[in-house]
Amino acid sequence: MESLRSALTFLLPWEFSPWMLVLCAGALVLYTRGLRRMPERVGVARPLAFYIGVVLIYFVTQTHYDYLAQHMFFIHRLQHLVLHHLGPFLVAISWPQAVLARGLPDGFVERWLRPVWRHPAVHSVYRVLQHPLVAPTLFVGLIYLWLTPAIHFDAMLNERLYWTMNWSMLLDGLPFWFLMLDPRTREQGALIAIGPRMAIQWIVILPQIAIGAYIVMAHHELYDVYSICGRAWAEDPLTDQELGGLITWIPAGMMHLIGFLVLMRFWMRTDKGRIPVAESAALAHPVRE
Secondary structure, three states: OHHHHHHHHHOOOOOOOHHHHHHHHHHHHHHHHHHHHOOOOOOOHHHHHHHHHHHHHHHHHOOOHHHHHOOOHHHHHHHHHHHHHHHHHHHHHOOOHHHHHHHOOOOHHHHHHHHHHOOHHHHHHHHHHOOOOHHHHHHHHHHHHHHOHHHHHHHHHOHHHHHHHHHHHHHHHHHHHHHHOOOOOOOOOOOOOHHHHHHHHHHHHHHHHHHHHHHHHOOOOOOOHHHHHOOOOOOOHHHHHHHHHHHHHHHHHHHHHHHHHHHHHHHHHHHOOOOOOOHHHHOOOOOOO
């Protein structure tokens, strides 16, 4: 009974964010409603990827996992791996736009979503952020920004800056992976052709390996905020730091390797004249140009 109570307590928010609750719960409700209203079966893999991705994002930010992330560097790096890589990757690979649109109230897309999307200011900003040079630069740049020791120190001690850090990782990861994992070709509406996206996957690996290796091989404590505030459990500071560096180095790189293989599969199927299964929804995207 005590263990059950502890487990339930762990699942409660450490620092409640109504915006994160609205984002995750709203996404799940809209997607479930949309699935029921889709004219054709979506399958199992895509919905499963979407649900797991959203739940993981919620779990690392709105449970007591967030407490551990604030008191252990390697747990914090796992949190950002989910927010910036794994969670957005799973959501993007499910290609959920058409399903989510089906879950919206009738007429919402035509009256509100499509006009906003087609507004020149909105579309211009989107085009800039999704530029093949800008998107990967922002993706890697945010990792370097928040792992700069002085900035990281301030972020972990300032609640507003801490949430800015976490939100920025999520809000950068989602559009990046949607851009990368678009199953369409350039002719079908994708912003970047599949070939350049495959190249980007390799390009962004290198700076992440570099910073991960630097953290692992550092012989002094780079992120002493965890020693000052106290770690969640007894752990040598350098061991904690090395584990965090390895997470920044290896799993993150593996995500991009998987992304490359997914894109290769899209390319091979397109080359054979067959449209990927996920593309039926992509081509029916309700707010495409």
